[in-house]
Amino acid sequence: MAEVRARCEEEKLRLTPARECVLNALLEAHRAMTAYELLDRLRDEGLPHQPPVAYRALDFLVEHGFAHRIERLSAFVACTHGSDHHAAAFLVCRGCRTVAESKLPAPIRGIEETMSRESFTVERLVVEAEGLCAACAEAGTDTP
Amino acid sequence: MAEVRARCEEEKLRLTPARECVLNALLEAHRAMTAYELLDRLRDEGLPHQPPVAYRALDFLVEHGFAHRIERLSAFVACTHGSDHHAAAFLVCRGCRTVAESKLPAPIRGIEETMSRESFTVERLVVEAEGLCAACAEAGTDTP
DNA sequence: GCATAATTGTAATGTTATAACAGTTCGGCT
């Protein structure tokens, strides 16, 4: 959080109350949260809590690399790697919705050939592995 | 479509009218369609058209590998590779919503180490590249 | 034929996301 504040100072970004509240919630949760869960948090903090408030804060956080959207969950997590808008892969537990973030250093074999064959311009790459984390696999969340 | 009918015969799957109508729509479209677009199609064909009809047909088609869900679009495409429930990567054009499917032969470098470190069990892998297809890049869909 | 499992029909509801627009605050400029 201190890191984030520093980066905002440095890059002249405005970390307004709603944005800070949303980021704090994500940092504390250590798991993916939906926009509406974040709205609840905003309400608890006495901040305005109509849907656009959360979505605007999330747009800001995602745009500047402080958070990521998890497509599989229609939900959001705090970024666990400092650097700006990097490509990443996510391990998404369907049991507890925790998300582990892994840097994505290498291009993905199999996709580049199709890309070049179709001359497709990639702007964003989504890589999400859905499954069970160690704790949920142990607990048998799949076959209760 | 003939192929699909053959596989259903072989595996004793019931390709009911709603399921067939939805699959036909997807095969003809050559692009991702939402559940509600498919409901319109069902209505046009005189079939029932409440949301669960489309979602149930799509569940069937996805489960048996005849279609894929594109998370980025909350939409669905027909599978362009015959074999059953294979991993795949998708090139998703944000201009025209066409989707190119690429087989995903190799594991993704960078994600396995995190997987094993966290002892995470992967059940499904989502790989979607969002960008512009050649036609849309040409047409300048991004800066109109 | 009869039990069972799979599928269908339908209403109601829940969840996720955006459009639109008036008002306010911020930062740079003169």
Add this chain to the structure above:
DNA sequence: AGCCGAACTGTTATAACATTACAATTATGC
């Protein structure tokens, strides 16, 4: 200090996507 335009906020309304629940029907194996 006063003004401008850009960024941001507050709010209402609505669009788009998805599921629950339950009764009714149809297929399949014995």
